[in-house]
Amino acid sequence: MKILLLATGGTIASRETEHGLRPALTAEDMGAAIGAEDGSLEVVDLLALDSTNIAPCHWQIIARRIAECRTTYDGFIVTHGTDTMAYTAAALYYMLEGIDRPVMLTGSQRPLGLAGSDAESNLRLAYEAACSGFAGVAVAFGGRLIHGNAAKKMYSLADDAFRSIGRPEIDLAAPSAPTALFHLRDALDERVAVIRLYPGMKPVTIDAHIASGYRGIILEGYGLGSVPGDDAEESFLPSLDRAKTRACTIALTTQCIYDGADITHYEVGVRAAELGALSGGTLPIEALYARLMILLAETPEGETVKALC
The missing domain is CATH 3.40.50.1170 (L-asparaginase, N-terminal domain)
Known part of the structure; x- marks a missing residue:
């Protein structure tokens, strides 16, 4: 041994x-x-x-x-x-x-x-x-x-x-x-940001990261991974749509420690998924961060990651 x-x-x-x-x-x-x-x-x-x-x-x-x-x-x-x-x-x-x-x-x-x-x-x-x-x-x-x-x-x-x-x-x-x-798999694309959602946060935060050249954003949403939708004072959905247009991969996860994210449950999650957002599932943020870096490094410029698993 x-x-x-x-x-x-x-x-x-x-x-x-x-x-x-x-x-x-x-x-x-x-x-x-x-x-x-x-x-x-x-x-x-x-x-x-x-x-x-x-x-x-x-x-x-x-x-x-x-x-x-x-x-x-x-x-x-x-x-x-x-x-x-x-x-x-x-x-x-x-x-x-x-x-x-x-x-x-x-x-x-x-x-x-x-x-x-x-x-x-x-x-x-x-x-x-x-x-x-x-x-x-x-x-x-x-x-x-x-x-x-x-x-x-x-x-x-x-x-x-x-x-x-x-x-x-x-x-x-x-x-x-x-x-x-x-x-x-040692190639890493470090253009990944982790953003924690909080009440009153402006969706321009997402736009600013996209404009800065980030290819991936992990958004720590609420509960099962939800982000503010059309009923909010400022919806995040237009920013998610712009992310898709700019080939920026959005991964939604939860601020909760246990049980993970599921964006198929509520309308605010389903709408985000329709715009290309991916669910982080039960992976902790540490794993999501590394995983997305590797997947982006293996994804051609101008394209988004299609799945995290």
Whole structure:
């Protein structure tokens, strides 16, 4: 069994400075905490970033490194800051399509080596999962194993910070296998905006993003993904129509955490769908964001994405 640990920074690798916590520990420190004694664990320092500084270009660095040495190792661990871990997990979930071995993202709420840190337990959970034969990308954190496209950070401080949205948690006792041959989908179109709807928001907000050259907009609507229609003081429907004309893909999702979006239920959603808006379904915003970037990169300029699944 050979496992590769890729360190990218985050709280788990941090030490106190005069300006607060900053990544300082190495992948070697992460590996030592796992305590694998049989030489099965190799480590690489890939990045050293607070996860608030992680961007799509870093997703590509991680995904490409895993793809390059996929057949050399039986599993992978990526240590990462918690604040954007769900975004990176979702991106890797889609970028490493059909991966036939485990890729486990983990981190901690308190730095490795501090009294009461959750780092050691999370690292060992990730190592156990990386050795399990599970196929796919997941978050290993707080005793939970969560599919990469379903993870959401729900608590800013609690050790049990992440929850699975729209999918059951992973049971390592149940066999898993990839549903397709491995394919690295590492092209990303970053012209995607996420806009949260609020009462009184003007539809010109949508128009401004379209005019700025965005090819995709994820609109966090109300309830099942609804946006103001013809009975509103200012309807969003004309802006959605202009988005379609300008080849800007609109994905409607919900501000609710659970149950997802369904724009076939109410007139305000149906009318939006008739204008080309897509439903985000049960995917959390982190997964929708990464998914739309990949799909747009694979869609010719001047065309919209036709489906998110």
